[in-house]
Amino acid sequence: xxxxxxxWLISAWLVMVLILSFALSGCAGGxxxxxxxxxxxxxxxxTSTASTGAVKEVKIGFVWPLxxxxxxxxxxxxxxxxxxxxxxNQNGGIKSLGGAKIVPVVADSxxxxxxxxxxxxxxxxxxxxxxxxxxxxxxVTFPASEVAERYQTPFISQGGVKNxxxxxxxxxxxxxxxxxxxxxxxxxxxxxxxxxETGQGPKTFALLYxxxxxxxxxxxxxxxxxxxxxWTCVLDEPYAEGVSDMTPxxxxxxxxxxxxxxxxxxxxDAILFQKAMYENKVYIPFGIQASGGGHQDPAxxxxxxxxxxxxxxxxxxWDSSLPKKYDWVAKIGEEVKAKLGYEMNDFFAQGWTAxxxxxxxxxxxxxxxxxxIRKALTELDLTFPSGxxxxxxxxxxxxxxxGQNIYIGGTISQRSADGKSKVVLWPPENKEPGAQVVxxxxxx
Amino acid sequence: MLVRLIPALIEGILLGGLYGIIAVGLNLIFGVLRxxxxxxxxxxxxxxxxxxxxxxxxxxDPFFSIIIVAPAMFVLGYFLQHILIRPLxxxxxxxxxxxxxxxxxxxxxxxxxxxxxxxxxxPNYFSITTKISSSYFNLAGVAVPWPKIIAFFGGLFLIFxxxxxxxxxxxxxxxxxTAQNRDAVAMCGIDVYKIYDLTFGMGVALVSIAxxxxxxxFYVQPSIGTVFxxxxxxxxxxxxxxxxxxxxxxxxxxxxVEALGSQVIASSASTMLxxxxxxxxxxxxxxxxxxxxxxxx
Numbered sequence: 001x002x003x004x005x006x007x008w009l010i011s012a013w014l015v016m017v018l019i020l021s022f023a024l025s026g027c028a029g030g031x032x033x034x035x036x037x038x039x040x041x042x043x044x045x046x047t048s049t050a051s052t053g054a055v056k057e058v059k060i061g062f063v064w065p066l067x068x069x070x071x072x073x074x075x076x077x078x079x080x081x082x083x084x085x086x087x088x089n090q091n092g093g094i095k096s097l098g099g100a101k102i103v104p105v106v107a108d109s110x111x112x113x114x115x116x117x118x119x120x121x122x123x124x125x126x127x128x129x130x131x132x133x134x135x136x137x138x139x140v141t142f143p144a145s146e147v148a149e150r151y152q153t154p155f156i157s158q159g160g161v162k163n164x165x166x167x168x169x170x171x172x173x174x175x176x177x178x179x180x181x182x183x184x185x186x187x188x189x190x191x192x193x194x195x196x197e198t199g200q201g202p203k204t205f206a207l208l209y210x211x212x213x214x215x216x217x218x219x220x221x222x223x224x225x226x227x228x229x230x231w232t233c234v235l236d237e238p239y240a241e242g243v244s245d246m247t248p249x250x251x252x253x254x255x256x257x258x259x260x261x262x263x264x265x266x267x268x269d270a271i272l273f274q275k276a277m278y279e280n281k282v283y284i285p286f287g288i289q290a291s292g293g294g295h296q297d298p299a300x301x302x303x304x305x306x307x308x309x310x311x312x313x314x315x316x317x318w319d320s321s322l323p324k325k326y327d328w329v330a331k332i333g334e335e336v337k338a339k340l341g342y343e344m345n346d347f348f349a350q351g352w353t354a355x356x357x358x359x360x361x362x363x364x365x366x367x368x369x370x371x372x373i374r375k376a377l378t379e380l381d382l383t384f385p386s387g388x389x390x391x392x393x394x395x396x397x398x399x400x401x402x403g404q405n406i407y408i409g410g411t412i413s414q415r416s417a418d419g420k421s422k423v424v425l426w427p428p429e430n431k432e433p434g435a436q437v438v439x440x441x442x443x444x
Numbered sequence: 445m446l447v448r449l450i451p452a453l454i455e456g457i458l459l460g461g462l463y464g465i466i467a468v469g470l471n472l473i474f475g476v477l478r479x480x481x482x483x484x485x486x487x488x489x490x491x492x493x494x495x496x497x498x499x500x501x502x503x504x505d506p507f508f509s510i511i512i513v514a515p516a517m518f519v520l521g522y523f524l525q526h527i528l529i530r531p532l533x534x535x536x537x538x539x540x541x542x543x544x545x546x547x548x549x550x551x552x553x554x555x556x557x558x559x560x561x562x563x564x565x566x567p568n569y570f571s572i573t574t575k576i577s578s579s580y581f582n583l584a585g586v587a588v589p590w591p592k593i594i595a596f597f598g599g600l601f602l603i604f605x606x607x608x609x610x611x612x613x614x615x616x617x618x619x620x621x622t623a624q625n626r627d628a629v630a631m632c633g634i635d636v637y638k639i640y641d642l643t644f645g646m647g648v649a650l651v652s653i654a655x656x657x658x659x660x661x662f663y664v665q666p667s668i669g670t671v672f673x674x675x676x677x678x679x680x681x682x683x684x685x686x687x688x689x690x691x692x693x694x695x696x697x698x699x700x701v702e703a704l705g706s707q708v709i710a711s712s713a714s715t716m717l718x719x720x721x722x723x724x725x726x727x728x729x730x731x732x733x734x735x736x737x738x739x740x741x
Binding site: 067068069071072211236238239240244248251252255268271303 | 562580672
C-alpha cells in the first residue's frame with residue numbers, strides 16, 4: 001500500500017515538474033510576459049488584420065533574445081519597447097484608429113536563428129500581429145526577416161547591422177539602425193580624426209570577433225579599411241560565441257602585439273575577454289576599439305573591474321550626452337533608473353525608438369492592413385525628436401528604397417582613466433565640450 | 445611560437461582541471477546509479493548563485509562559503525534522489541536496470557531550474573570580486589589568476605579524497621560494491637536506494653565545490669550551467685564512464701586541446717579540433733581512456 005502511494009505521489013511530482021518546466025521554458029521561450037513589466041496579452045482580443053473601423057487593440061510582435069548569449073541585451077531592448085508602448089497607450093493609443101491601444105506580444109529568440117524564425121512565424125500566423133519588430137542579433141534578424149517577407153508582414157529590424165539585411169530587394173523589411181558598413185566607417189572616421197589631431201597613429205592592427213554574421217561582417221570591414229590605410233593585419237581571430245575561456249585568444253593577441261585592436265563580442269565573451277586582457281596586462285597603444293554588442297551592455301560594465309576598461313573606445317548607437325542636453329530624455333532616464341534599476345543605455349533607447357516607429361507606421365496607416373502599414377513605413381519621415389520617439393538621438397527616420405533608415409549615425413566614446421565614466425569624442429557635433437582623446441593611451 | 449605554446453599549455457592544464465572537477469560529481473552519480481544527470485549543469489548554476497548571494501549579502505568569500513553551500517547542496521541532492529528519482533527506480537526495477545524515465549526527469553529538472561532562476565534573477569551578469577579573485581601571479585609570461593591555481597590543486601585534492609573515500613572507508617566500499625553489482629549488494633542486506641541517495645547527494649555536493657572555483661573565474665548568470673554541462677558529458681565519456689580519475693584525465697585532455705588548438709588555428713575552429721580528438725579516442729578506446737575492456741558493460 002505504502003509503495004503504491006509512493007509511486008502515485010512521485011508520478012504526480014514528475015508530472016508537476018515537467019509541466020512547470022515546460023510552462024516556464026515556454027514562458028521564456030515564447031510567452032508574452034517574459035519581462036516583469038510586460039503586460040500580459042489577453043487572449044481573444046478584438047484584433048483584426050483586415051482594415052476595420054472599430055479596432056480596440058492592435059498587437060505588435062516583438063522578438064528579442066531574452067535568453068542565451070544576448071539575454072541581458074535583449075531584455076534592455078524589451079524594457080525600452082514596453083515602456084514606450086505604455087507611454088503611447090497613456091497618451092491615447094493610436095488616434096487614427098479611434099484610440100486603439102497597442103498590445104505588445106513578446107517572444108524569445110533564445111539568441112538562436114532557428115528559434116527566431118519560428119517565433120516570427122508564430123507571431124504572424126498564430127498571434128496575427130500586423131507588424132513585427134526584432135531581433136537584435138544579425139544572425140537571427142537575417143533569416144527571421146525573410147520569414148516576415150514571405151508572409152508579407154512589415155518587419156522593423158532593430159539591432160542587426162549585417163549589410164545584407166536590407167540589400168536583398170525585400171519590400172517588407174525596414175531597418176531603423178546602422179548597418180555594419182557605417183559602424184566601420186564611423187570607427188575609422190573617428191580614428192582618422194584622432195590621427196589628424198595628434199599626429200600619431202597605429203601601423204599594425206588585430207581583429208577579434210565572434211564568428212556569426214555580426215562579428216564576421218564587422219571584422220571584414222575593419223580589415224578592408226585598415227589595409228586601405230597601409231596598416232599590417234597581425235591577427236585575424238574569429239571565435240565561436242559562448243566560450244568558457246578567453247585567455248588563449250588573449251595570449252595570441254599579446255604575442256601578435258598589435259598597435260590597435262578591433263573587437264566584436266557579445267556580453268558573456270566580452271566579460272571574459274576584458275578580464276583576461278586586464279590580468280595579462282596586454283597593452284594596446286591605440287586602444288581597444290569595441291563595436292558595441294557586449295561592450296555597450298551595462299551588464300558588462302557591472303561585471304568587470306572598472307580599471308579593466310580604462311581608455312576603452314566604444315562605438316555606441318546612442319548619444320550618451322543626450323540626458324544632459326534634453327530634459328525629457330533625462331526624465332525618461334530617471335524613470336528607467338527607478339523602475340528597472342539601471343542607467344538608460346543604447347539598447348533601451350533603441351528598443352524604445354523601434355516601438356515608436358511601429359506606432360507611427362500604424363498611426364499613419366490608420367489601419368491594421370499590412371499593405372497599408374508597409375506603405376506608411378515607406379512614406380514615414382520623422383525628425384528629431386518627434387515627441388519622445390527618437391530617444392536614440394538620431395536626426396530622423398526615413399527609409400530609402402532598400403528599407404534602410406537614411407538618418408543613422410552613432411558616436412565614438414572613450415572611457416576615462418579609471419574606467420568609471422566616458423566621454424563622447426566623435427562625431428564633432430556630438431563631441432562633449434572640453435572632451436579630449438587620450439591617444440596613444442599611457443602604458444600601465 | 446613556442447613562447448606562446450607554453451603559456452597556452454599552462455592555461456589548458458588549469459582549465460582542464462576545472463572541467464575535470466566539474467565532471468567528477470556527474471561521473472560518480474553515473475558510476476553508481478547508471479543514470480545520467482542532465483541537471484548537472486543546473487546544480488553548478490544553483491551553487492554559483494548561492495556563492496554569489498552569500499558574498500553579496502554577508503560578504504562571505506566563496507572558499508569559506510563551501511562549508512555552507514556544499515552541505516546544503518548535499519541535502520538537496522539527497523532529497524532529489526530520495527523523493528523524485530528513487531520511486532522511478534522502484535517502479536521500473538522489474539522492467540529495466542537503468543530507467544530511461546530518470547533521464548526525462550533530470551532533463552525536465554534542468555529546464556525547470558534554469559528557467560526558474562532566469563525568471564527570478566533575470567538574464568543579468570553578476571561577478572564575485574574578492575581579494576583572491578582579482579589577484580594573480582605571473583607564470584611563464586602568463587598571468588594566472590589565483591582562483592585558477594586554487595581550483596586546480598583543490599580539485600586534485602578533491603579527486604583523491606573521493607578516490608580514497610571509495611577505496612578505504614566502509615561506506616565508500618559499499619558505494620563501490622553497489623556500482624559493481626547492485627543485486628549482490630542488496631542480497632547482503634544493504635539498502636541500495638539509501639546508497640543511491642547518498643551518492644546523488646555526494647555528486648551534487650562535489651559539483652557545488654567546483655562552483656566555488658567557477659564562480660570567481662566566470663560570471664554568475666543562469667546560463668553558466670549550459671556552458672559547462674555539455675562539456676562535462678564529453679569529459680566523462682572520454683575519461684571513462686564511472687571512473688573518477690578518468691574525469692580528471694578527460695578534463696585535462698579537453699582543456700589542453702582547446703588552449704593549444706586555438707594557438708595554431710582560429711579559435712572558432714578549435715572546438716572542432718577537440719571533438720575530432722574525441723571521436724578518434726573513442727574509435728580506438730570506446731570504453732574511454734582509463735577503463736579496462738573488462739570493465740565495460
